[in-house]
Amino acid sequence: MAKLYGLGVGPGDPELMTLKAVRIIRESDIVAIPKSGQSVNVAYTIAKGAIADLDKKEIVELDMPMTRDKAKLAASHDAAAEQVKAWLDAGKNVAFLTLGDPTIYSTYTYVHNRVRDAGYETEIVPGIPSFCAVSARLNDSLTEAEEALHVIPASYAGTEEALHMTGTKVLMKSGKSIGKLKEYIRTMDNPPSVKMVERCGMEGERVFQNIDEIDEEASYFSVLILRDQKN
Incomplete structure (x- = not known):
């Protein structure tokens, strides 16, 4: 068949x-x-x-x-x-x-x-998910020990609330919402560290190591990884 x-x-x-x-x-x-x-x-x-x-x-x-x-x-x-x-x-x-x-x-x-x-x-x-490749490209892990992992479609409703969950946040499908996300993250009481890779593994790949570097006009193929700041 x-x-x-x-x-x-x-x-x-x-x-x-x-x-x-x-x-x-x-x-x-x-x-x-x-x-x-x-x-x-x-x-x-x-x-x-x-x-x-x-x-x-x-x-x-x-x-x-x-x-x-x-x-x-x-x-x-x-x-x-x-x-x-x-x-x-x-x-x-x-x-x-x-x-x-x-x-x-x-x-x-x-x-x-x-x-x-x-x-x-x-x-x-199955194939390798983009956020796993992005974390590898950043030369860092996604989670450690008891840390939770949250995968969030960032251009949909509820994203801001999700950013307050404990653990690592992966923001996918960010698209035109990147600027708005940057603005909101900066207002958080204890903002997470933010890194992003655009077009991971493709021609035109760009790596952003912090929130200030992130290009608000980055393409649809962009994945952000937010990690809780360690005290």
Whole structure:
């Protein structure tokens, strides 16, 4: 029976792709990549760095608009799932590429759930999450001993409250909220240390070692790590 693979290609550096991810891409009949309006597909570029002959595979873009319009999102997810099911019905294995890990804020999840719930074979292939790569790039750990780890979608409601939780805070999906986050963090009674990496492992990578350095105009591919100050 044909299978859909939700496949994490990691955060940016092709060398961080897993051996399993490379093997499944090579063995799949179709490589699906999300089309979001960007001129260059990042997930495809990463995979291409690890698989030189990737362009010999059948590569298909599935429309995944960058919007919060629930109706538009549902329509795009439905359409993508129907296309995937048609391929599976034809006996073709499909590798759906996604940045980082497919289980963490991934558009793939919505397609996966629709296809799985329709009775098709599906499998999630994990990838290295961006925040793990960012912490490694900063040459530091994320947590120690009893410290908690909080992963926060920073462009959504509730972020300011989440910043007061004890432990390490990872801010993802920050986008245009970086300036607002910097301003709020500076008002906190005991502000955490703040570091950020933009485009970790990709061309144009930038590392910011403190809150003052952080560029408020940094790209969508930026991850902030906040650590409680040790007394």
